[in-house]
Amino acid sequence: MKPVYLDNNATTMSAPEVVAEMLPYLSEFYGNPSSMHSFGGRVGLRLKQARSDIAGTLGCQPDEIIFNSCGSEGDNTAILSALAAQPDKRHIVTTRVEHPAVLSLARHLEEKGYEVTYLGVDEKGRLDMAELGQAIRKDTAIVSIMYANNETGVIFPLPEIAALCKARGVLLHTDAVQAVGKIDIDLAKLPVSMLSLSGHKLHAPKGVGVLYVRKGTPFRPFLIGGHQERGRRAGTENAAGIIALAKAMTLAKEHMVAENTQVKALRDRLEAGILAAIPHSLVNGDTEHRLPNTSSIAFKFVEGEAILLMLDQYGICASSGSACTSGSLEPSHVLRAMGVPFTYAHGSIRFSLSRYTTDAEIDLVLEKLPGIIETLRRMSPFRDEEAAKPACTC
Ligand SMILES: *Cc1c(COP(=O)(O)O)cnc(C)c1O
Numbered sequence: 001m002k003p004v005y006l007d008n009n010a011t012t013m014s015a016p017e018v019v020a021e022m023l024p025y026l027s028e029f030y031g032n033p034s035s036m037h038s039f040g041g042r043v044g045l046r047l048k049q050a051r052s053d054i055a056g057t058l059g060c061q062p063d064e065i066i067f068n069s070c071g072s073e074g075d076n077t078a079i080l081s082a083l084a085a086q087p088d089k090r091h092i093v094t095t096r097v098e099h100p101a102v103l104s105l106a107r108h109l110e111e112k113g114y115e116v117t118y119l120g121v122d123e124k125g126r127l128d129m130a131e132l133g134q135a136i137r138k139d140t141a142i143v144s145i146m147y148a149n150n151e152t153g154v155i156f157p158l159p160e161i162a163a164l165c166k167a168r169g170v171l172l173h174t175d176a177v178q179a180v181g182k183i184d185i186d187l188a189k190l191p192v193s194m195l196s197l198s199g200h201k202l203h204a205p206k207g208v209g210v211l212y213v214r215k216g217t218p219f220r221p222f223l224i225g226g227h228q229e230r231g232r233r234a235g236t237e238n239a240a241g242i243i244a245l246a247k248a249m250t251l252a253k254e255h256m257v258a259e260n261t262q263v264k265a266l267r268d269r270l271e272a273g274i275l276a277a278i279p280h281s282l283v284n285g286d287t288e289h290r291l292p293n294t295s296s297i298a299f300k301f302v303e304g305e306a307i308l309l310m311l312d313q314y315g316i317c318a319s320s321g322s323a324c325t326s327g328s329l330e331p332s333h334v335l336r337a338m339g340v341p342f343t344y345a346h347g348s349i350r351f352s353l354s355r356y357t358t359d360a361e362i363d364l365v366l367e368k369l370p371g372i373i374e375t376l377r378r379m380s381p382f383r384d385e386e387a388a389k390p391a392c393t394c
Helices: 016-025 038-058 071-085 100-111 129-135 158-167 239-277 304-312 333-337 359-379
Strands: 065-068 091-095 115-119 140-144 171-175 194-198 209-213 281-283 294-299 348-352
Touching: 016 239, 038 065, 038 239, 065 071, 071 100, 071 140, 071 171, 071 194, 071 209, 091 100, 100 115, 115 129, 129 158, 158 171, 239 281, 239 294, 239 359, 304 348, 304 359
Parallel strands: 091 115, 091 140, 140 171, 171 194
Antiparallel strands: 065 209, 194 209, 281 294, 294 348
């Protein structure tokens, strides 16, 4: 049975057009793009085209693109490169709501003696720009702030953040893994130093990503070896993956407005339906500045994991806020940073839609979810007289 797949912020289905584009480079055209012979050279030429297509969708130069394996690699490379290239600067600024690819690295670097400032967010998941301004110091090597949050979909004001960092002369990296393909990004106008993105979050396959490095940014490679990517990232190119990524980014750019409108309408219908049918439920995060596909909803008095298991019985795939800390009973670090009350944070579910989401799928969730929450609340150890009160208006 086909799943009702509402977990697109975790990963996406490769688009059929994308798979079609890459397949010949997994079978027929397997040459090494660095080889002297024309069989490999042919792949090299196709990669050149892919690099130029991707640069076109981002508004940057082809040689500012470094292909790599994933978003985590881009995040790690950007931060480690900034530290290696500026050995006198030992301070990093980031936020408390970043992906573990940034946060776990930051903790690791603290253990190595670097200093990290973690900016907090308000109850809607928003940053305080004044706080960012105060956090930047003479010895700040890099500011790393995500474009859009994977759990709540909250979008940070990157144009403002970039302008501030530029004025203060500090490098800025943005983890744009959730933003690329959903938000129109023009690097000609957005003065970030580095940006990371990942193929599998935008309908390309897993195992390919990009780190954009603006011309003039000091850079030290993370993988050292062959001269691929102009000596900035060793390793034989994932040719099929890169070709797939170029196709996925071109498709996303072409259809962004139409898709966002359609996906947002489905997301809003899902959200409104849930809030109307289920008392003691609320949306986590700033609903005004939010990705069109993401909805994080908190249900008081229940466990997110229990909801997921019951949804799974109907083939519905969603995610709990604590996906990255699964196995522990700690609510997600993002919801904790927002100060979402414990009884709500534990029962938070993230639905993330895509252009492949259908009306019928939303109908199924709206049909099944109220019963699931009711069943779980009847068994809930957290249940008290408050649950019997009429729905709050929050
Ligand atoms: C998924 C994700 C990553 C990690 O990307 P991978 O390609 O899985 O390594 C980093 N940041 C954000 C915001 C993400 O959603």
